[in-house]
Amino acid sequence: xxxxxxxxxxxxxxxxxxxxSLTAGYHVQAETGMPLPDTPYGGFxxxxxxxxxxxxxxxxxxxxxxxMVTRFPRDVVDxxxxxxxxxxxxxxxxxxxxxxxIITHLERFYTLxxxxxxxxxxxxxxxxxxxxPSAGPLPDWLHSHLHSRLELNRLIAERCERHHMPxxxxxxxxxxxxxxxxxxxxxxxxxxxxxxxxRTFARLVWNExxxxxxxxxxxLP
Numbered sequence: 001x002x003x004x005x006x007x008x009x010x011x012x013x014x015x016x017x018x019x020x021s022l023t024a025g026y027h028v029q030a031e032t033g034m035p036l037p038d039t040p041y042g043g044f045x046x047x048x049x050x051x052x053x054x055x056x057x058x059x060x061x062x063x064x065x066x067x068m069v070t071r072f073p074r075d076v077v078d079x080x081x082x083x084x085x086x087x088x089x090x091x092x093x094x095x096x097x098x099x100x101x102i103i104t105h106l107e108r109f110y111t112l113x114x115x116x117x118x119x120x121x122x123x124x125x126x127x128x129x130x131x132x133p134s135a136g137p138l139p140d141w142l143h144s145h146l147h148s149r150l151e152l153n154r155l156i157a158e159r160c161e162r163h164h165m166p167x168x169x170x171x172x173x174x175x176x177x178x179x180x181x182x183x184x185x186x187x188x189x190x191x192x193x194x195x196x197x198x199r200t201f202a203r204l205v206w207n208e209x210x211x212x213x214x215x216x217x218x219x220l221p
Contacts, residue, residue, distance in 0.1 A: 014053030023059025
C-alpha cells in the first residue's frame with residue numbers, strides 16, 4: 001500500500017521515525033562488538049529526500065513499548081508530521097512480554113496517530129541470529145524466540161490491515177531461508193541491524209511512502 005505524503009505545515013517534519021534501538025540505528029563492529037556511530041534508517045531517508053522533506057528520528061535504545069507510551073504524544077502527535085513509522089517490541093520480547101500485550105501498546109500508537117491526522121506505518125519486528133543454521137537443529141530457546149516474533153508480526157500485520165494502514169515487512173526483508181533467522185549480512189551482533197540492514201529498512205520505507213511522489217529510491221544500486 002502506498003500513499004501520497006505531504007507535511008501538515010512548513011515547520012512540521014514530513015516523517016517521524018519512532019521506536020527503539022532499531023530506529024536509533026544502533027550497531028556494532030563485527031570483529032570487536034564495540035558500538036559504532038548510530039546509522040538510523042531515517043538518516044538515509046533524509047539524505048535521499050534532501051530539501052524535499054524533513055525526517056525526525058525518535059529512537060531510544062532499550063525501550064519497551066510500555067516505555068514508548070509516555071513519549072508518543074510528545075514525539076509524534078504534538079509535532080503533527082505527515083507520517084510516522086512505528087517499530088517496537090524487540091525489547092519487550094527479550095523481557096518475556098507476551099505478543100498480545102505488545103500489540104495493545106502498538107495499536108494505541110496507531111489509533112492516536114490516526115486520530116491526529118497522522119498516517120501511521122507499522123513495521124514487523126526483525127528476527128534474531130544466535131546460531132549457524134547449517135550447524136544442526138536450532139535450540140529450543142531460539143525456536144521459542146522465533147515463534148514469539150512470528151506471532152507478534154502476525155498481529156502487527158492484522159492490525160495494519162484493520163486500520164487500512166501500510167505495513168513494512170522488515171522481518172521478511174532481513175531474514176533468510178527456512179530457518180527465519182536474521183540474515184548474517186544484515187547484522188553484526190545477531191540482534192541489531194548493521195548499516196546494510198538499516199539501508200534496506202530505509203528502502204522499504206521509501207517504497208511505501210515516497211515512491212509515488214518522488215520516484216524510485218535514490219539508494220538503489
